[in-house]
Amino acid sequence: MNLLVKEFKNFGSLSPEAELDFQNRVVRHEYKKGNFYIKEGQTSSGLFIIEKGLVRMFYRKGDKEINSLFATENEVVTSSRTFFFKFPAKENIQFLEDSIIHSISRKNLYELCNLYPEINTIERLATEAYSLALEDRIFSLQTLSATERYDELVRDNPQILQRVSLGHIASYLGVTLETISRIRKK
Secondary structure (H helix, E strand, O other): OOHHHHHHHOOOOOOHHHHHHHHHHOEEEEEOOOOEEEOOOOOOOEEEEEEEOOEEEEEEEOOEEEEEEEEOOOOEEOOHHHHHHOOOOOOEEEEOOOEEEEEEEHHHHHHHHHHOHHHHHHHHHHHHHHHHHHHHHHHHHHHOOHHHHHHHHHHHOHHHHHHOOHHHHHHHHOOOHHHHHHHHHO
């Protein structure tokens, strides 16, 4: 079964017809390390799940890159601005490792939602789960200390520490490289 279809089925069941139509609209892609899925200013994107690999989402502020998300195998990624609202992206989605993904375009997912009520319901539930994750991230950045944010990353995503550079991790936590080095020494 396609990974994206499998992920959607975590939120509800699909009729055989809906599942087949969904599977037929999902496309498998391979990206090399350093390639971009979407760059700031672009408006065309889809929603994808990672079969193999690692991506980061980041913003640019002047010459600085600010990481906002890391995603690995079996995680769903999209640019909300472009996917849901067709606005130009503010963020970049870049592959940090050679990666294999399974994606669906906005157009195809919305056609499926219109054809199959169960997909519409599942898409809403998945979007709610994504909103909760974003709210948790905002809460973490605004209320936790740097040490608490690092501890949360270690607890929730320890594989990231093995696969992502310390500079990217520092940016994700909103601290300097020196600060993260001090935190790690403790």
